Amino acid sequence: xxxxxxxxxxxxxxxxxxxxxxxxxxxxxxxxxxxxxxxxxxxxxxxxxxxxxxxxxxxxxxxxxxxxxxxxxxxxxxxxxxxxxxxxxxxxxxxxxxxxxxxxxxxxxxxxxxxxxxxxxxxxxxxxxxxxxxxxxxxxxxxxxxxxxxxxxxxxxxxxxxxxxxxxxxxxxxxxxxxxxxxxxxxxxxxxxxxxxxxxxxxxxxxxxxxxxxxxxxxxxxxxxxxxxxxxxxxxxxxxxxxxxxxxxxxxxxxxxxxxxxxxxxxxxxxxxxxxxxxxxxxxxxxxxxxxxxxxxxxxxxxxxxxxxxx
Amino acid sequence: xxxxxxxxxxxxxxxxxxxxxxxxxxxxxxxxxxxxxxxxxxxxxxxxxxxxxxxxxxxxxxxxxxxxxxxxxxxxxxxxxxxxxxxxxxxxxxxxxxxxxxxxxxxxxxxxxxxxxxxxxxxxxxxxxxxxxxxxxxxxxxxxxxxxxxxxxxxxxxxxxxxxxxxxxxxxxxxxxxxxxxxxxxxxxxxxxxxxxxxxxxxxxxxxxxxxxxxxxxxxxxxxxxxxxxxxxxxxxxxxxxxxxxxxxxxxxxxxxxxxxxxxxxxxxxxxx
Numbered sequence: 001x002x003x004x005x006x007x008x009x010x011x012x013x014x015x016x017x018x019x020x021x022x023x024x025x026x027x028x029x030x031x032x033x034x035x036x037x038x039x040x041x042x043x044x045x046x047x048x049x050x051x052x053x054x055x056x057x058x059x060x061x062x063x064x065x066x067x068x069x070x071x072x073x074x075x076x077x078x079x080x081x082x083x084x085x086x087x088x089x090x091x092x093x094x095x096x097x098x099x100x101x102x103x104x105x106x107x108x109x110x111x112x113x114x115x116x117x118x119x120x121x122x123x124x125x126x127x128x129x130x131x132x133x134x135x136x137x138x139x140x141x142x143x144x145x146x147x148x149x150x151x152x153x154x155x156x157x158x159x160x161x162x163x164x165x166x167x168x169x170x171x172x173x174x175x176x177x178x179x180x181x182x183x184x185x186x187x188x189x190x191x192x193x194x195x196x197x198x199x200x201x202x203x204x205x206x207x208x209x210x211x212x213x214x215x216x217x218x219x220x221x222x223x224x225x226x227x228x229x230x231x232x233x234x235x236x237x238x239x240x241x242x243x244x245x246x247x248x249x250x251x252x253x254x255x256x257x258x259x260x261x262x263x264x265x266x267x268x269x270x271x272x273x274x275x276x277x278x279x280x281x282x283x284x285x286x287x288x289x290x291x292x293x294x295x296x297x298x299x300x301x302x303x304x305x306x307x308x309x310x311x
Numbered sequence: 312x313x314x315x316x317x318x319x320x321x322x323x324x325x326x327x328x329x330x331x332x333x334x335x336x337x338x339x340x341x342x343x344x345x346x347x348x349x350x351x352x353x354x355x356x357x358x359x360x361x362x363x364x365x366x367x368x369x370x371x372x373x374x375x376x377x378x379x380x381x382x383x384x385x386x387x388x389x390x391x392x393x394x395x396x397x398x399x400x401x402x403x404x405x406x407x408x409x410x411x412x413x414x415x416x417x418x419x420x421x422x423x424x425x426x427x428x429x430x431x432x433x434x435x436x437x438x439x440x441x442x443x444x445x446x447x448x449x450x451x452x453x454x455x456x457x458x459x460x461x462x463x464x465x466x467x468x469x470x471x472x473x474x475x476x477x478x479x480x481x482x483x484x485x486x487x488x489x490x491x492x493x494x495x496x497x498x499x500x501x502x503x504x505x506x507x508x509x510x511x512x513x514x515x516x517x518x519x520x521x522x523x524x525x526x527x528x529x530x531x532x533x534x535x536x537x538x539x540x541x542x543x544x545x546x547x548x549x550x551x552x553x554x555x556x557x558x559x560x561x562x563x564x565x566x567x568x569x570x571x572x573x574x575x576x577x578x579x580x581x582x583x584x
Binding site: 002003004005007008010011012015060061063064065066067068069071072108109110112113117234237238239240241242243245247248249250252253256260264297298299300301302303304305306307 | 360361362363364365366404405406407408413414415416417420421470473474476477480509510511513541545548549552553556557559560561562563564566567568570571572574575578
């Protein structure tokens with residue numbers, strides 16, 4: 001069995017297990033078009049990587065994935081840099097706040113608990129949303145087109161009125177939308193905090209929000225989201241390394257290799273599978289991970305002591 | 312009266328032998344025990360934490376002591392105890408309690424003073440058959456010997472069993488009755504056991520103590536050790552991460568970006584995130 005020693009986590013891990021985890025997350029990334037960072041950190045926790053190290057190293061791994069994606073999208077003209085910079089500004093502030101929150105949590109020994117609890121909430125929300133959305137999509141396929149068309153504008157109007165009421169409206173030509181700068185700033189800040197606390201890129205929040213709330217076209221959404229995630233992850237990685245000493249570079253590198261290979265397999269497989277069935281499968285995986293984490297929080301632990309700093 | 316004096320005299324001699332044997336096996340040999348060149352023998356003398364390190368295995372051997380023949384009390388082969396301990400540290404831990412009626416979360420602190428970071432005890436017979444509990448405790452054999460006297464009335468005393476559970480779950484604490492292997496060597500037969508430390512055992516110098524017991528008393532003791540040290544690459548990364556965090560973070564980002572661009576170049580694909 002090939003093992004690897006992680007110098008910052010200060011423990012050994014099976015190399016094939018880490019490559020496998022990266023591969024599974026990469027596979028999901030290729031299948032579903034999400035980064036999978038939100039799934040990788042909980043999986044790392046399950047194999048015994050300290051929570052703070054798992055989250056910080058996951059951010060480091062996302063830097064690599066986001067940089068290749070951003071580069072490719074920028075070449076294709078699919079990045080709205082004006083929107084991306086506003087998201088980034090919010091993300092930098094949110095990331096700095098998140099890293100300080102983690103530092104505080106480490107100092108009080110609550111980092112592990114807080115990261116797990118945040119994951120339970122986020123995975124629960126995302127998994128439930130995906131499941132309901134997939135089931136609804138399967139049903140909508142059977143609903144007459146005229147009825148769906150009648151319902152759509154009614155749902156959008158309330159949100160549209162709220163967006164129009166916000167101050168500092170600006171045109172975003174590439175995305176062909178006119179919205180308040182408050183929205184991307186706030187969204188970026190939220191993703192920045194989550195990025196630091198959970199070690200995620202935030203694409204799983206960013207993409208649906210950009211599509212459904214900001215009404216941006218899908219091809220620009222992915223590129224712009226990756227652009228913002230790249231810089232937010234860079235910011236979080238550097239801050240985590242400088243302030244919390246929790247980035248395990250070797251761990252990030254191994255995960256990156258696994259996820260890269262997995263993503264290629266996933267991209268190939270996704271062409272042969274039906275989208276809604278895939279979404280239900282993904283929702284099942286997310287909810288199963290959440291249940292496992294809930295059990296870890298509510299069942300009596302093997303020992304009633306833990307190390308300080310969530311390690 | 313004569314018997315009491317004989318017991319007291321025997322105890323005194325055994326105690327004296329145990330004390331002097333810390334500096335060698337000379338006294339033990341004078342008492343009729345098998346002379347050995349190096350006892351205990353610990354192999355290898357050290358382990359290096361490299362990239363593929365996943366723990367270390369050390370072989371500890373000691374001369375077999377068949378003991379005087381016959382069926383008189385104290386005759387027969389000596390029982391053996393091997394004790395491996397890492398450097399003692401003051402351990403600051405968090406106590407997990409139920410919060411909000413549902414979750415187990417850290418709520419409160421406890422400090423265990425001078426607890427070894429790793430502690431392994433191998434005995435050839437159950438500890439109760441080696442010697443009395445207080446004797447074992449005074450020799451540092453068994454988990455109970457790790458309790459600080461000051462802990463008894465404090466929270467550290469109450470949570471000591473949890474400390475053992477935590478450390479055992481990490482395999483940093485091990486206490487087991489093991490079948491010592493008998494091996495032939497140039498200096499005579501030896502009893503051998505393997506001590507396996509997990510990757511979490513810290514880089515440090517570890518103390519190895521071997522005791523032979525007969526009739527509830529120590530008849531011989533010896534001491535050795537081994538060192539676990541960080542390899543060059545590992546030490547460089549750890550030092551960089553811990554002392555130059557900002558530089559380490561920047562390097563990690565630059566390498567990740569380069570790796571990402573390389574991946575994009577090789578596969579030429581666009582991945583969503």
